[in-house]
Amino acid sequence: MNKLIKYQPLKTFVMKTTITETEGKYTVTLDGELDTACAQEFEEAMKPIHDLKEKEVTIDCAKLEYIASSGLRTLLGILKNSKANGNKVILKNLNDEVLDVFKMTGFIDIFTIE
Amino acid sequence: MGVKTSIAILITAALLMMMISAVQYYYSRRQIRADLESNTEMDLVIKSQKIRFSLESVEKALQNHMDDIERSLPYPDSLFSLTRRIVEQNPDFDGCCIAMIPDYYPEKGRLFQPCSYRDGKNIDTYLYDVKKYDYTKIDYFNYAVINDTAYWSEPYSDPDDPSATLVTYNFPVHDQNHRVVGLVGVDLDAAWLGSVLNSHHQFPSSYDLLLSGKGKLICGPDAAEVKHQEVKDMVAMINDSTLERSPSHSGKSTILTFIDKEDGAKGYVFYNTHKSIAPWQIAIVSYDDEVFAPLIHIRRINGLLALVGLLILSFIIMRTVKSIYKLRDANAEKQRLDNELMIARNIQMNMLPETYPPFPDRNDIDLYGSLVPAKMVGGDLYDFFIRDEKLYFCIGDVSGKSVPAALVMAVAHSLFLSISSHESHPARIMQGINESLCRGNESNMFVTFFIGVLDLPTGIMRYCNAGHNPPLIKKDDVVEPLPAKANLPLGVMAEMDYLLQQVIIDPETTIVLYTDGLTEAKNLQHKQFGIDRTLEAVKECHDATATQLIQTLMQKVNAFVGDAEPSDDLTLLAIRYTPQEETWTLSRSIALDNNVSQVTELNRFVQSVTEDLQLDKALSKRIKLAVEEVVVNIMEYAYIPDIKGQVKVEAMANDKRLRFILTDSGRPFDPTSVSRADTTLTVEDRPIGGLGILLVRNLMDTINYERIEGQNVLRIEKRI
Numbered sequence: 001m002n003k004l005i006k007y008q009p010l011k012t013f014v015m016k017t018t019i020t021e022t023e024g025k026y027t028v029t030l031d032g033e034l035d036t037a038c039a040q041e042f043e044e045a046m047k048p049i050h051d052l053k054e055k056e057v058t059i060d061c062a063k064l065e066y067i068a069s070s071g072l073r074t075l076l077g078i079l080k081n082s083k084a085n086g087n088k089v090i091l092k093n094l095n096d097e098v099l100d101v102f103k104m105t106g107f108i109d110i111f112t113i114e
Numbered sequence: 115m116g117v118k119t120s121i122a123i124l125i126t127a128a129l130l131m132m133m134i135s136a137v138q139y140y141y142s143r144r145q146i147r148a149d150l151e152s153n154t155e156m157d158l159v160i161k162s163q164k165i166r167f168s169l170e171s172v173e174k175a176l177q178n179h180m181d182d183i184e185r186s187l188p189y190p191d192s193l194f195s196l197t198r199r200i201v202e203q204n205p206d207f208d209g210c211c212i213a214m215i216p217d218y219y220p221e222k223g224r225l226f227q228p229c230s231y232r233d234g235k236n237i238d239t240y241l242y243d244v245k246k247y248d249y250t251k252i253d254y255f256n257y258a259v260i261n262d263t264a265y266w267s268e269p270y271s272d273p274d275d276p277s278a279t280l281v282t283y284n285f286p287v288h289d290q291n292h293r294v295v296g297l298v299g300v301d302l303d304a305a306w307l308g309s310v311l312n313s314h315h316q317f318p319s320s321y322d323l324l325l326s327g328k329g330k331l332i333c334g335p336d337a338a339e340v341k342h343q344e345v346k347d348m349v350a351m352i353n354d355s356t357l358e359r360s361p362s363h364s365g366k367s368t369i370l371t372f373i374d375k376e377d378g379a380k381g382y383v384f385y386n387t388h389k390s391i392a393p394w395q396i397a398i399v400s401y402d403d404e405v406f407a408p409l410i411h412i413r414r415i416n417g418l419l420a421l422v423g424l425l426i427l428s429f430i431i432m433r434t435v436k437s438i439y440k441l442r443d444a445n446a447e448k449q450r451l452d453n454e455l456m457i458a459r460n461i462q463m464n465m466l467p468e469t470y471p472p473f474p475d476r477n478d479i480d481l482y483g484s485l486v487p488a489k490m491v492g493g494d495l496y497d498f499f500i501r502d503e504k505l506y507f508c509i510g511d512v513s514g515k516s517v518p519a520a521l522v523m524a525v526a527h528s529l530f531l532s533i534s535s536h537e538s539h540p541a542r543i544m545q546g547i548n549e550s551l552c553r554g555n556e557s558n559m560f561v562t563f564f565i566g567v568l569d570l571p572t573g574i575m576r577y578c579n580a581g582h583n584p585p586l587i588k589k590d591d592v593v594e595p596l597p598a599k600a601n602l603p604l605g606v607m608a609e610m611d612y613l614l615q616q617v618i619i620d621p622e623t624t625i626v627l628y629t630d631g632l633t634e635a636k637n638l639q640h641k642q643f644g645i646d647r648t649l650e651a652v653k654e655c656h657d658a659t660a661t662q663l664i665q666t667l668m669q670k671v672n673a674f675v676g677d678a679e680p681s682d683d684l685t686l687l688a689i690r691y692t693p694q695e696e697t698w699t700l701s702r703s704i705a706l707d708n709n710v711s712q713v714t715e716l717n718r719f720v721q722s723v724t725e726d727l728q729l730d731k732a733l734s735k736r737i738k739l740a741v742e743e744v745v746v747n748i749m750e751y752a753y754i755p756d757i758k759g760q761v762k763v764e765a766m767a768n769d770k771r772l773r774f775i776l777t778d779s780g781r782p783f784d785p786t787s788v789s790r791a792d793t794t795l796t797v798e799d800r801p802i803g804g805l806g807i808l809l810v811r812n813l814m815d816t817i818n819y820e821r822i823e824g825q826n827v828l829r830i831e832k833r834i
Contacts, residue, residue, distance in 0.1 A: 029676060036746045037713035042295075066735060067544035068742050097735045104812040105805050106793025 493519025
């Protein structure tokens with residue numbers, strides 16, 4: 001019964017990270033599914049945020065469909081760094097599934113979520 | 115409280131004593147009163163006889179002279195010397211006179227009365243001056259002459275000495291024709307009779323009175339002893355006919371009870387009811403205080419004795435009450451200890467599994483346990499729980515009994531629970547417990563312990579024994595002890611390495627765990643139940659449930675022990691393993707290289723499964739996340755970086771559940787034993803890792819890890 005078969009992909013998963021700046025305020029727009037496969041890429045994409053000092057960073061998750069613990073780790077890294085650099089990090093527009101993950105991990109208590 | 119009770123007892127005792135002495139007093143008084151009556155009546159008789167005797171001696175003495183007198187009648191002048199002789203010959207006589215009837219001697223005048231009277235030592239003899247004293251005008255003279263009778267006169271005062279009282283005995287004088295021609299009278303000082311009368315008394319203040327027929331006092335006690343006035347008052351009282359008198363018990367005497375007007379002293383006057391020395395009468399006066407003096411004395415002694423008795427009694431009562439209260443306090447203390455022990459027992463029992471069946475939702479395991487302490491609390495323990503689809507169970511027996519054993523038992527139990535909450539390796543759990551127990555084990559208590567961890571999906575049982583009786587394995591009708599290395603009991607040596615052992619438990623196998631309270635249960639003949647009876651009893655249970663098996667075993671051992679005192683705690687635990695075959699409607703698998711880029715592939719695979727099962731979007735996402743997390747975990751931890759390997763992902767499902775089995779050939783890695791991430795820490799303190807397994811536990815219903823034949827096998831399951 002349990003025979004090993006090579007699975008054919010049904011659909012391509014894409015994750016897009018966009019950082020914009022308006023009057024010193026930064027907005028990160030996340031689009032797609034943040035799984036472990038694209039975690040490295042996400043980490044890279046978020047590097048510029050690490051260099052900021054005393055800035056407000058809003059992470060818009062309206063289009064974030066999915067997040068794995070690898071993505072959470074990156075967000076935790078940003079939060080820790082921003083605390084050190086005096087930045088303010090705000091998460092907004094989390095969908096139910098993503099919010100659930102934040103709840104399960106207790107991240108809901110350490111992030112500012114709008 | 116003690117003092118109150120003591121006083122109540124003392125008062126009761128005192129009242130009882132008073133009652134007894136009152137009754138005693140009453141009857142003693144009656145007796146003394148009766149004695150007084152009979153003694154006084156006896157006195158009356160004796161004294162009457164004495165008086166009678168004294169009077170008779172006077173009468174006889176006079177009568178002896180009667181012949182001389184009658185012979186001398188013709189010679190009136192010779193009568194003078196006769197009277198003188200009579201007085202001379204009778205020293206008791208005060209005087210003597212012969213009074214002739216009128217005109218008997220015409221030559222001597224109408225009246226003639228020669229007489230002789232004592233005047234000190236001399237005796238005066240003379241003719242009585244009849245002008246001064248005409249005896250014919252005296253009633254008794256005529257009476258005696260007419261009636262020809264002798265008689266004693268009423269008392270009268272001595273004309274010469276008014277303080278003296280005289281009485282006269284008169285005897286008629288006859289002539290040859292037996293005609294009464296005169297009277298001979300002898301005068302006597304009544305004091306003489308008084309001394310006869312008062313020669314002795316029953317009581318010091320008692321005195322006797324001699325009264326004439328008219329109630330006049332003839333003689334009484336010496337004036338030096340009783341005042342004249344008192345005697346006079348007494349005579350007046352005796353003559354007062356208005357006073358009430360009562361007859362004595364015997365009726366021989368009459369009693370007049372009086373109260374002295376002066377000093378209020380109560381007294382009694384006894385006198386003969388019948389006049390034995392008529393017309394005279396003796397009255398005996400006695401005083402109450404003297405009559406009852408012995409009683410008063412006895413009463414005083416009694417009172418003193420009662421007081422001493424009460425003092426002794428109060429001392430005894432104090433001591434007794436004190437000891438009673440001590441005993442009561444000791445009882446209360448014992449009660450308190452018993453209560454505390456009862457509470458301790460409840461606490462101990464609450465530590466143990468209480469509800470059966472313990473896992474009503476499961477059909478792969480059937481469990482029943484029982485613990486009966488020999489004392490209120492015991493040193494036996496057993497427990498079990500299921501974590502990540504593994505049944506953890508233990509049984510233990512602390513050396514010794516009661517409270518010390520119970521304390522060690524509680525420690526061992528909590529150590530088992532806390533260590534096995536994150537450790538699935540029985541030998542490591544055992545070592546953890548052992549190290550803690552050895553630390554500061556100065557009382558040298560030790561614990562025999564058995565830990566088993568049964569992987570429910572596979573039936574693989576890992577176990578570790580620390581000197582405990584090996585469990586029995588029952589498969590069909592074969593019962594044999596599990597081959598378990600004894601090892602040292604817990605608490606003996608901290609550096610002990612405990613051997614891990616492993617066995618595959620076949621379906622429908624029952625594991626029976628017990629403490630030596632079973633095999634060493636003794637009957638009245640001091641025979642032990644023994645391992646053979648145990649094996650036989652278990653064997654006879656055939657395909658019994660765990661509950662039936664334990665109950666049968668309990669019945670058999672109880673029947674064997676009978677009325678003997680249980681000597682040790684008795685603990686039994688039966689585990690029946692009944693895995694169920696699952697039928698899958700979906701079965702699919704994929705093999706992935708150990709590279710996180712393969713997650714895309716994985717997610718596509720999981721998505722295809724959830725889509726085929728037509729799961730809703732939210733659930734699908736949760737399952738996808740869970741599978742991704744476990745696979746990434748395996749890739750990151752089971753494989754050393756850059757070493758190529760594969761992770762096989764199998765999915766299987768039916769209408770109830772969806773299961774993923776992930777198999778890899780990496781180094782042993784048990785994600786279920788990763789300690790859970792603390793979700794309450796602050797941003798700064800939160801570690802970066804540990805989130806994956808936390809998510810899996812939250813997302814899936816069960817997670818189970820088993821190392822099988824060099825491979826890590828992880829199962830996660832979700833009810834759909």
